[in-house]
Amino acid sequence: MKITRLYLALLLPLCLLLGCSPTISTFDQTAYAQVTSLKVDALDLMDKATENYTTHESEVKTLQLNIDKAIEYDKHRPHNEITTQMWTLLNNPEGHLFGGFLVKWKKDGKCNAAYIVDKKKQISNSFDQIAELESKKIKPAQVTQ
């Protein structure tokens, strides 16, 4: 029986190593804090888009830099391609979420109040998708390895 136990003791960790390589990254508190914090900052800045873009250009640049940092952080986490794709879509200047909104604000000078309200809903929801995915990832302590 001792031989069987020894055999299993060696076999099971081997199976775990081979079979339990993660498909997606585990939960990361820093990434979650970043996305929820940036969502608040982004929505707050959008409220100011009824005013001239040039008045808020430095705030835009600061927020854009913080978003770039969050993307860079997520990009270097292993098995985190989906979250990185979500950030890229949200931040795409040629798209129609936050990156596109900033380009439109700059181009138009200022935005219609009703448009801002509608757009905030889309952008808020988009940040939520990233946060929800992060929050539902397996916590590192729960990973079998």
Added chain:
Amino acid sequence: MAINFKNVLATLKQGIADLAGNSLKEFITQATADGQAILNELKDDLKIWTKQLSNGDISKDDFSDLVLGQADEIKMIALKQAGLAEVAVDQFKSDVFNLIINTVVGLIPY
């Protein structure tokens, strides 16, 4: 005392089937609810934007950007669902290996 591998395998087979059933059920319920929510939102928003456009509250360019933004938002939701499917796969794998360890090791006599 010899281990009855036939019983061990039967126990594992049932345990894995239960795990798969529960994991999939939870994932499908969530994905269906999300899909239904998108559909309802899309319908309501389109009505609101059309009214805002005809009232002059938003421009044609705003309207177009909102419609395209809706498409991007749907892509975000689809990406999240793809991520959640991967989380479900990892959770399932983890649960299966825990089941194997607990079942097999528990049956080995000292």
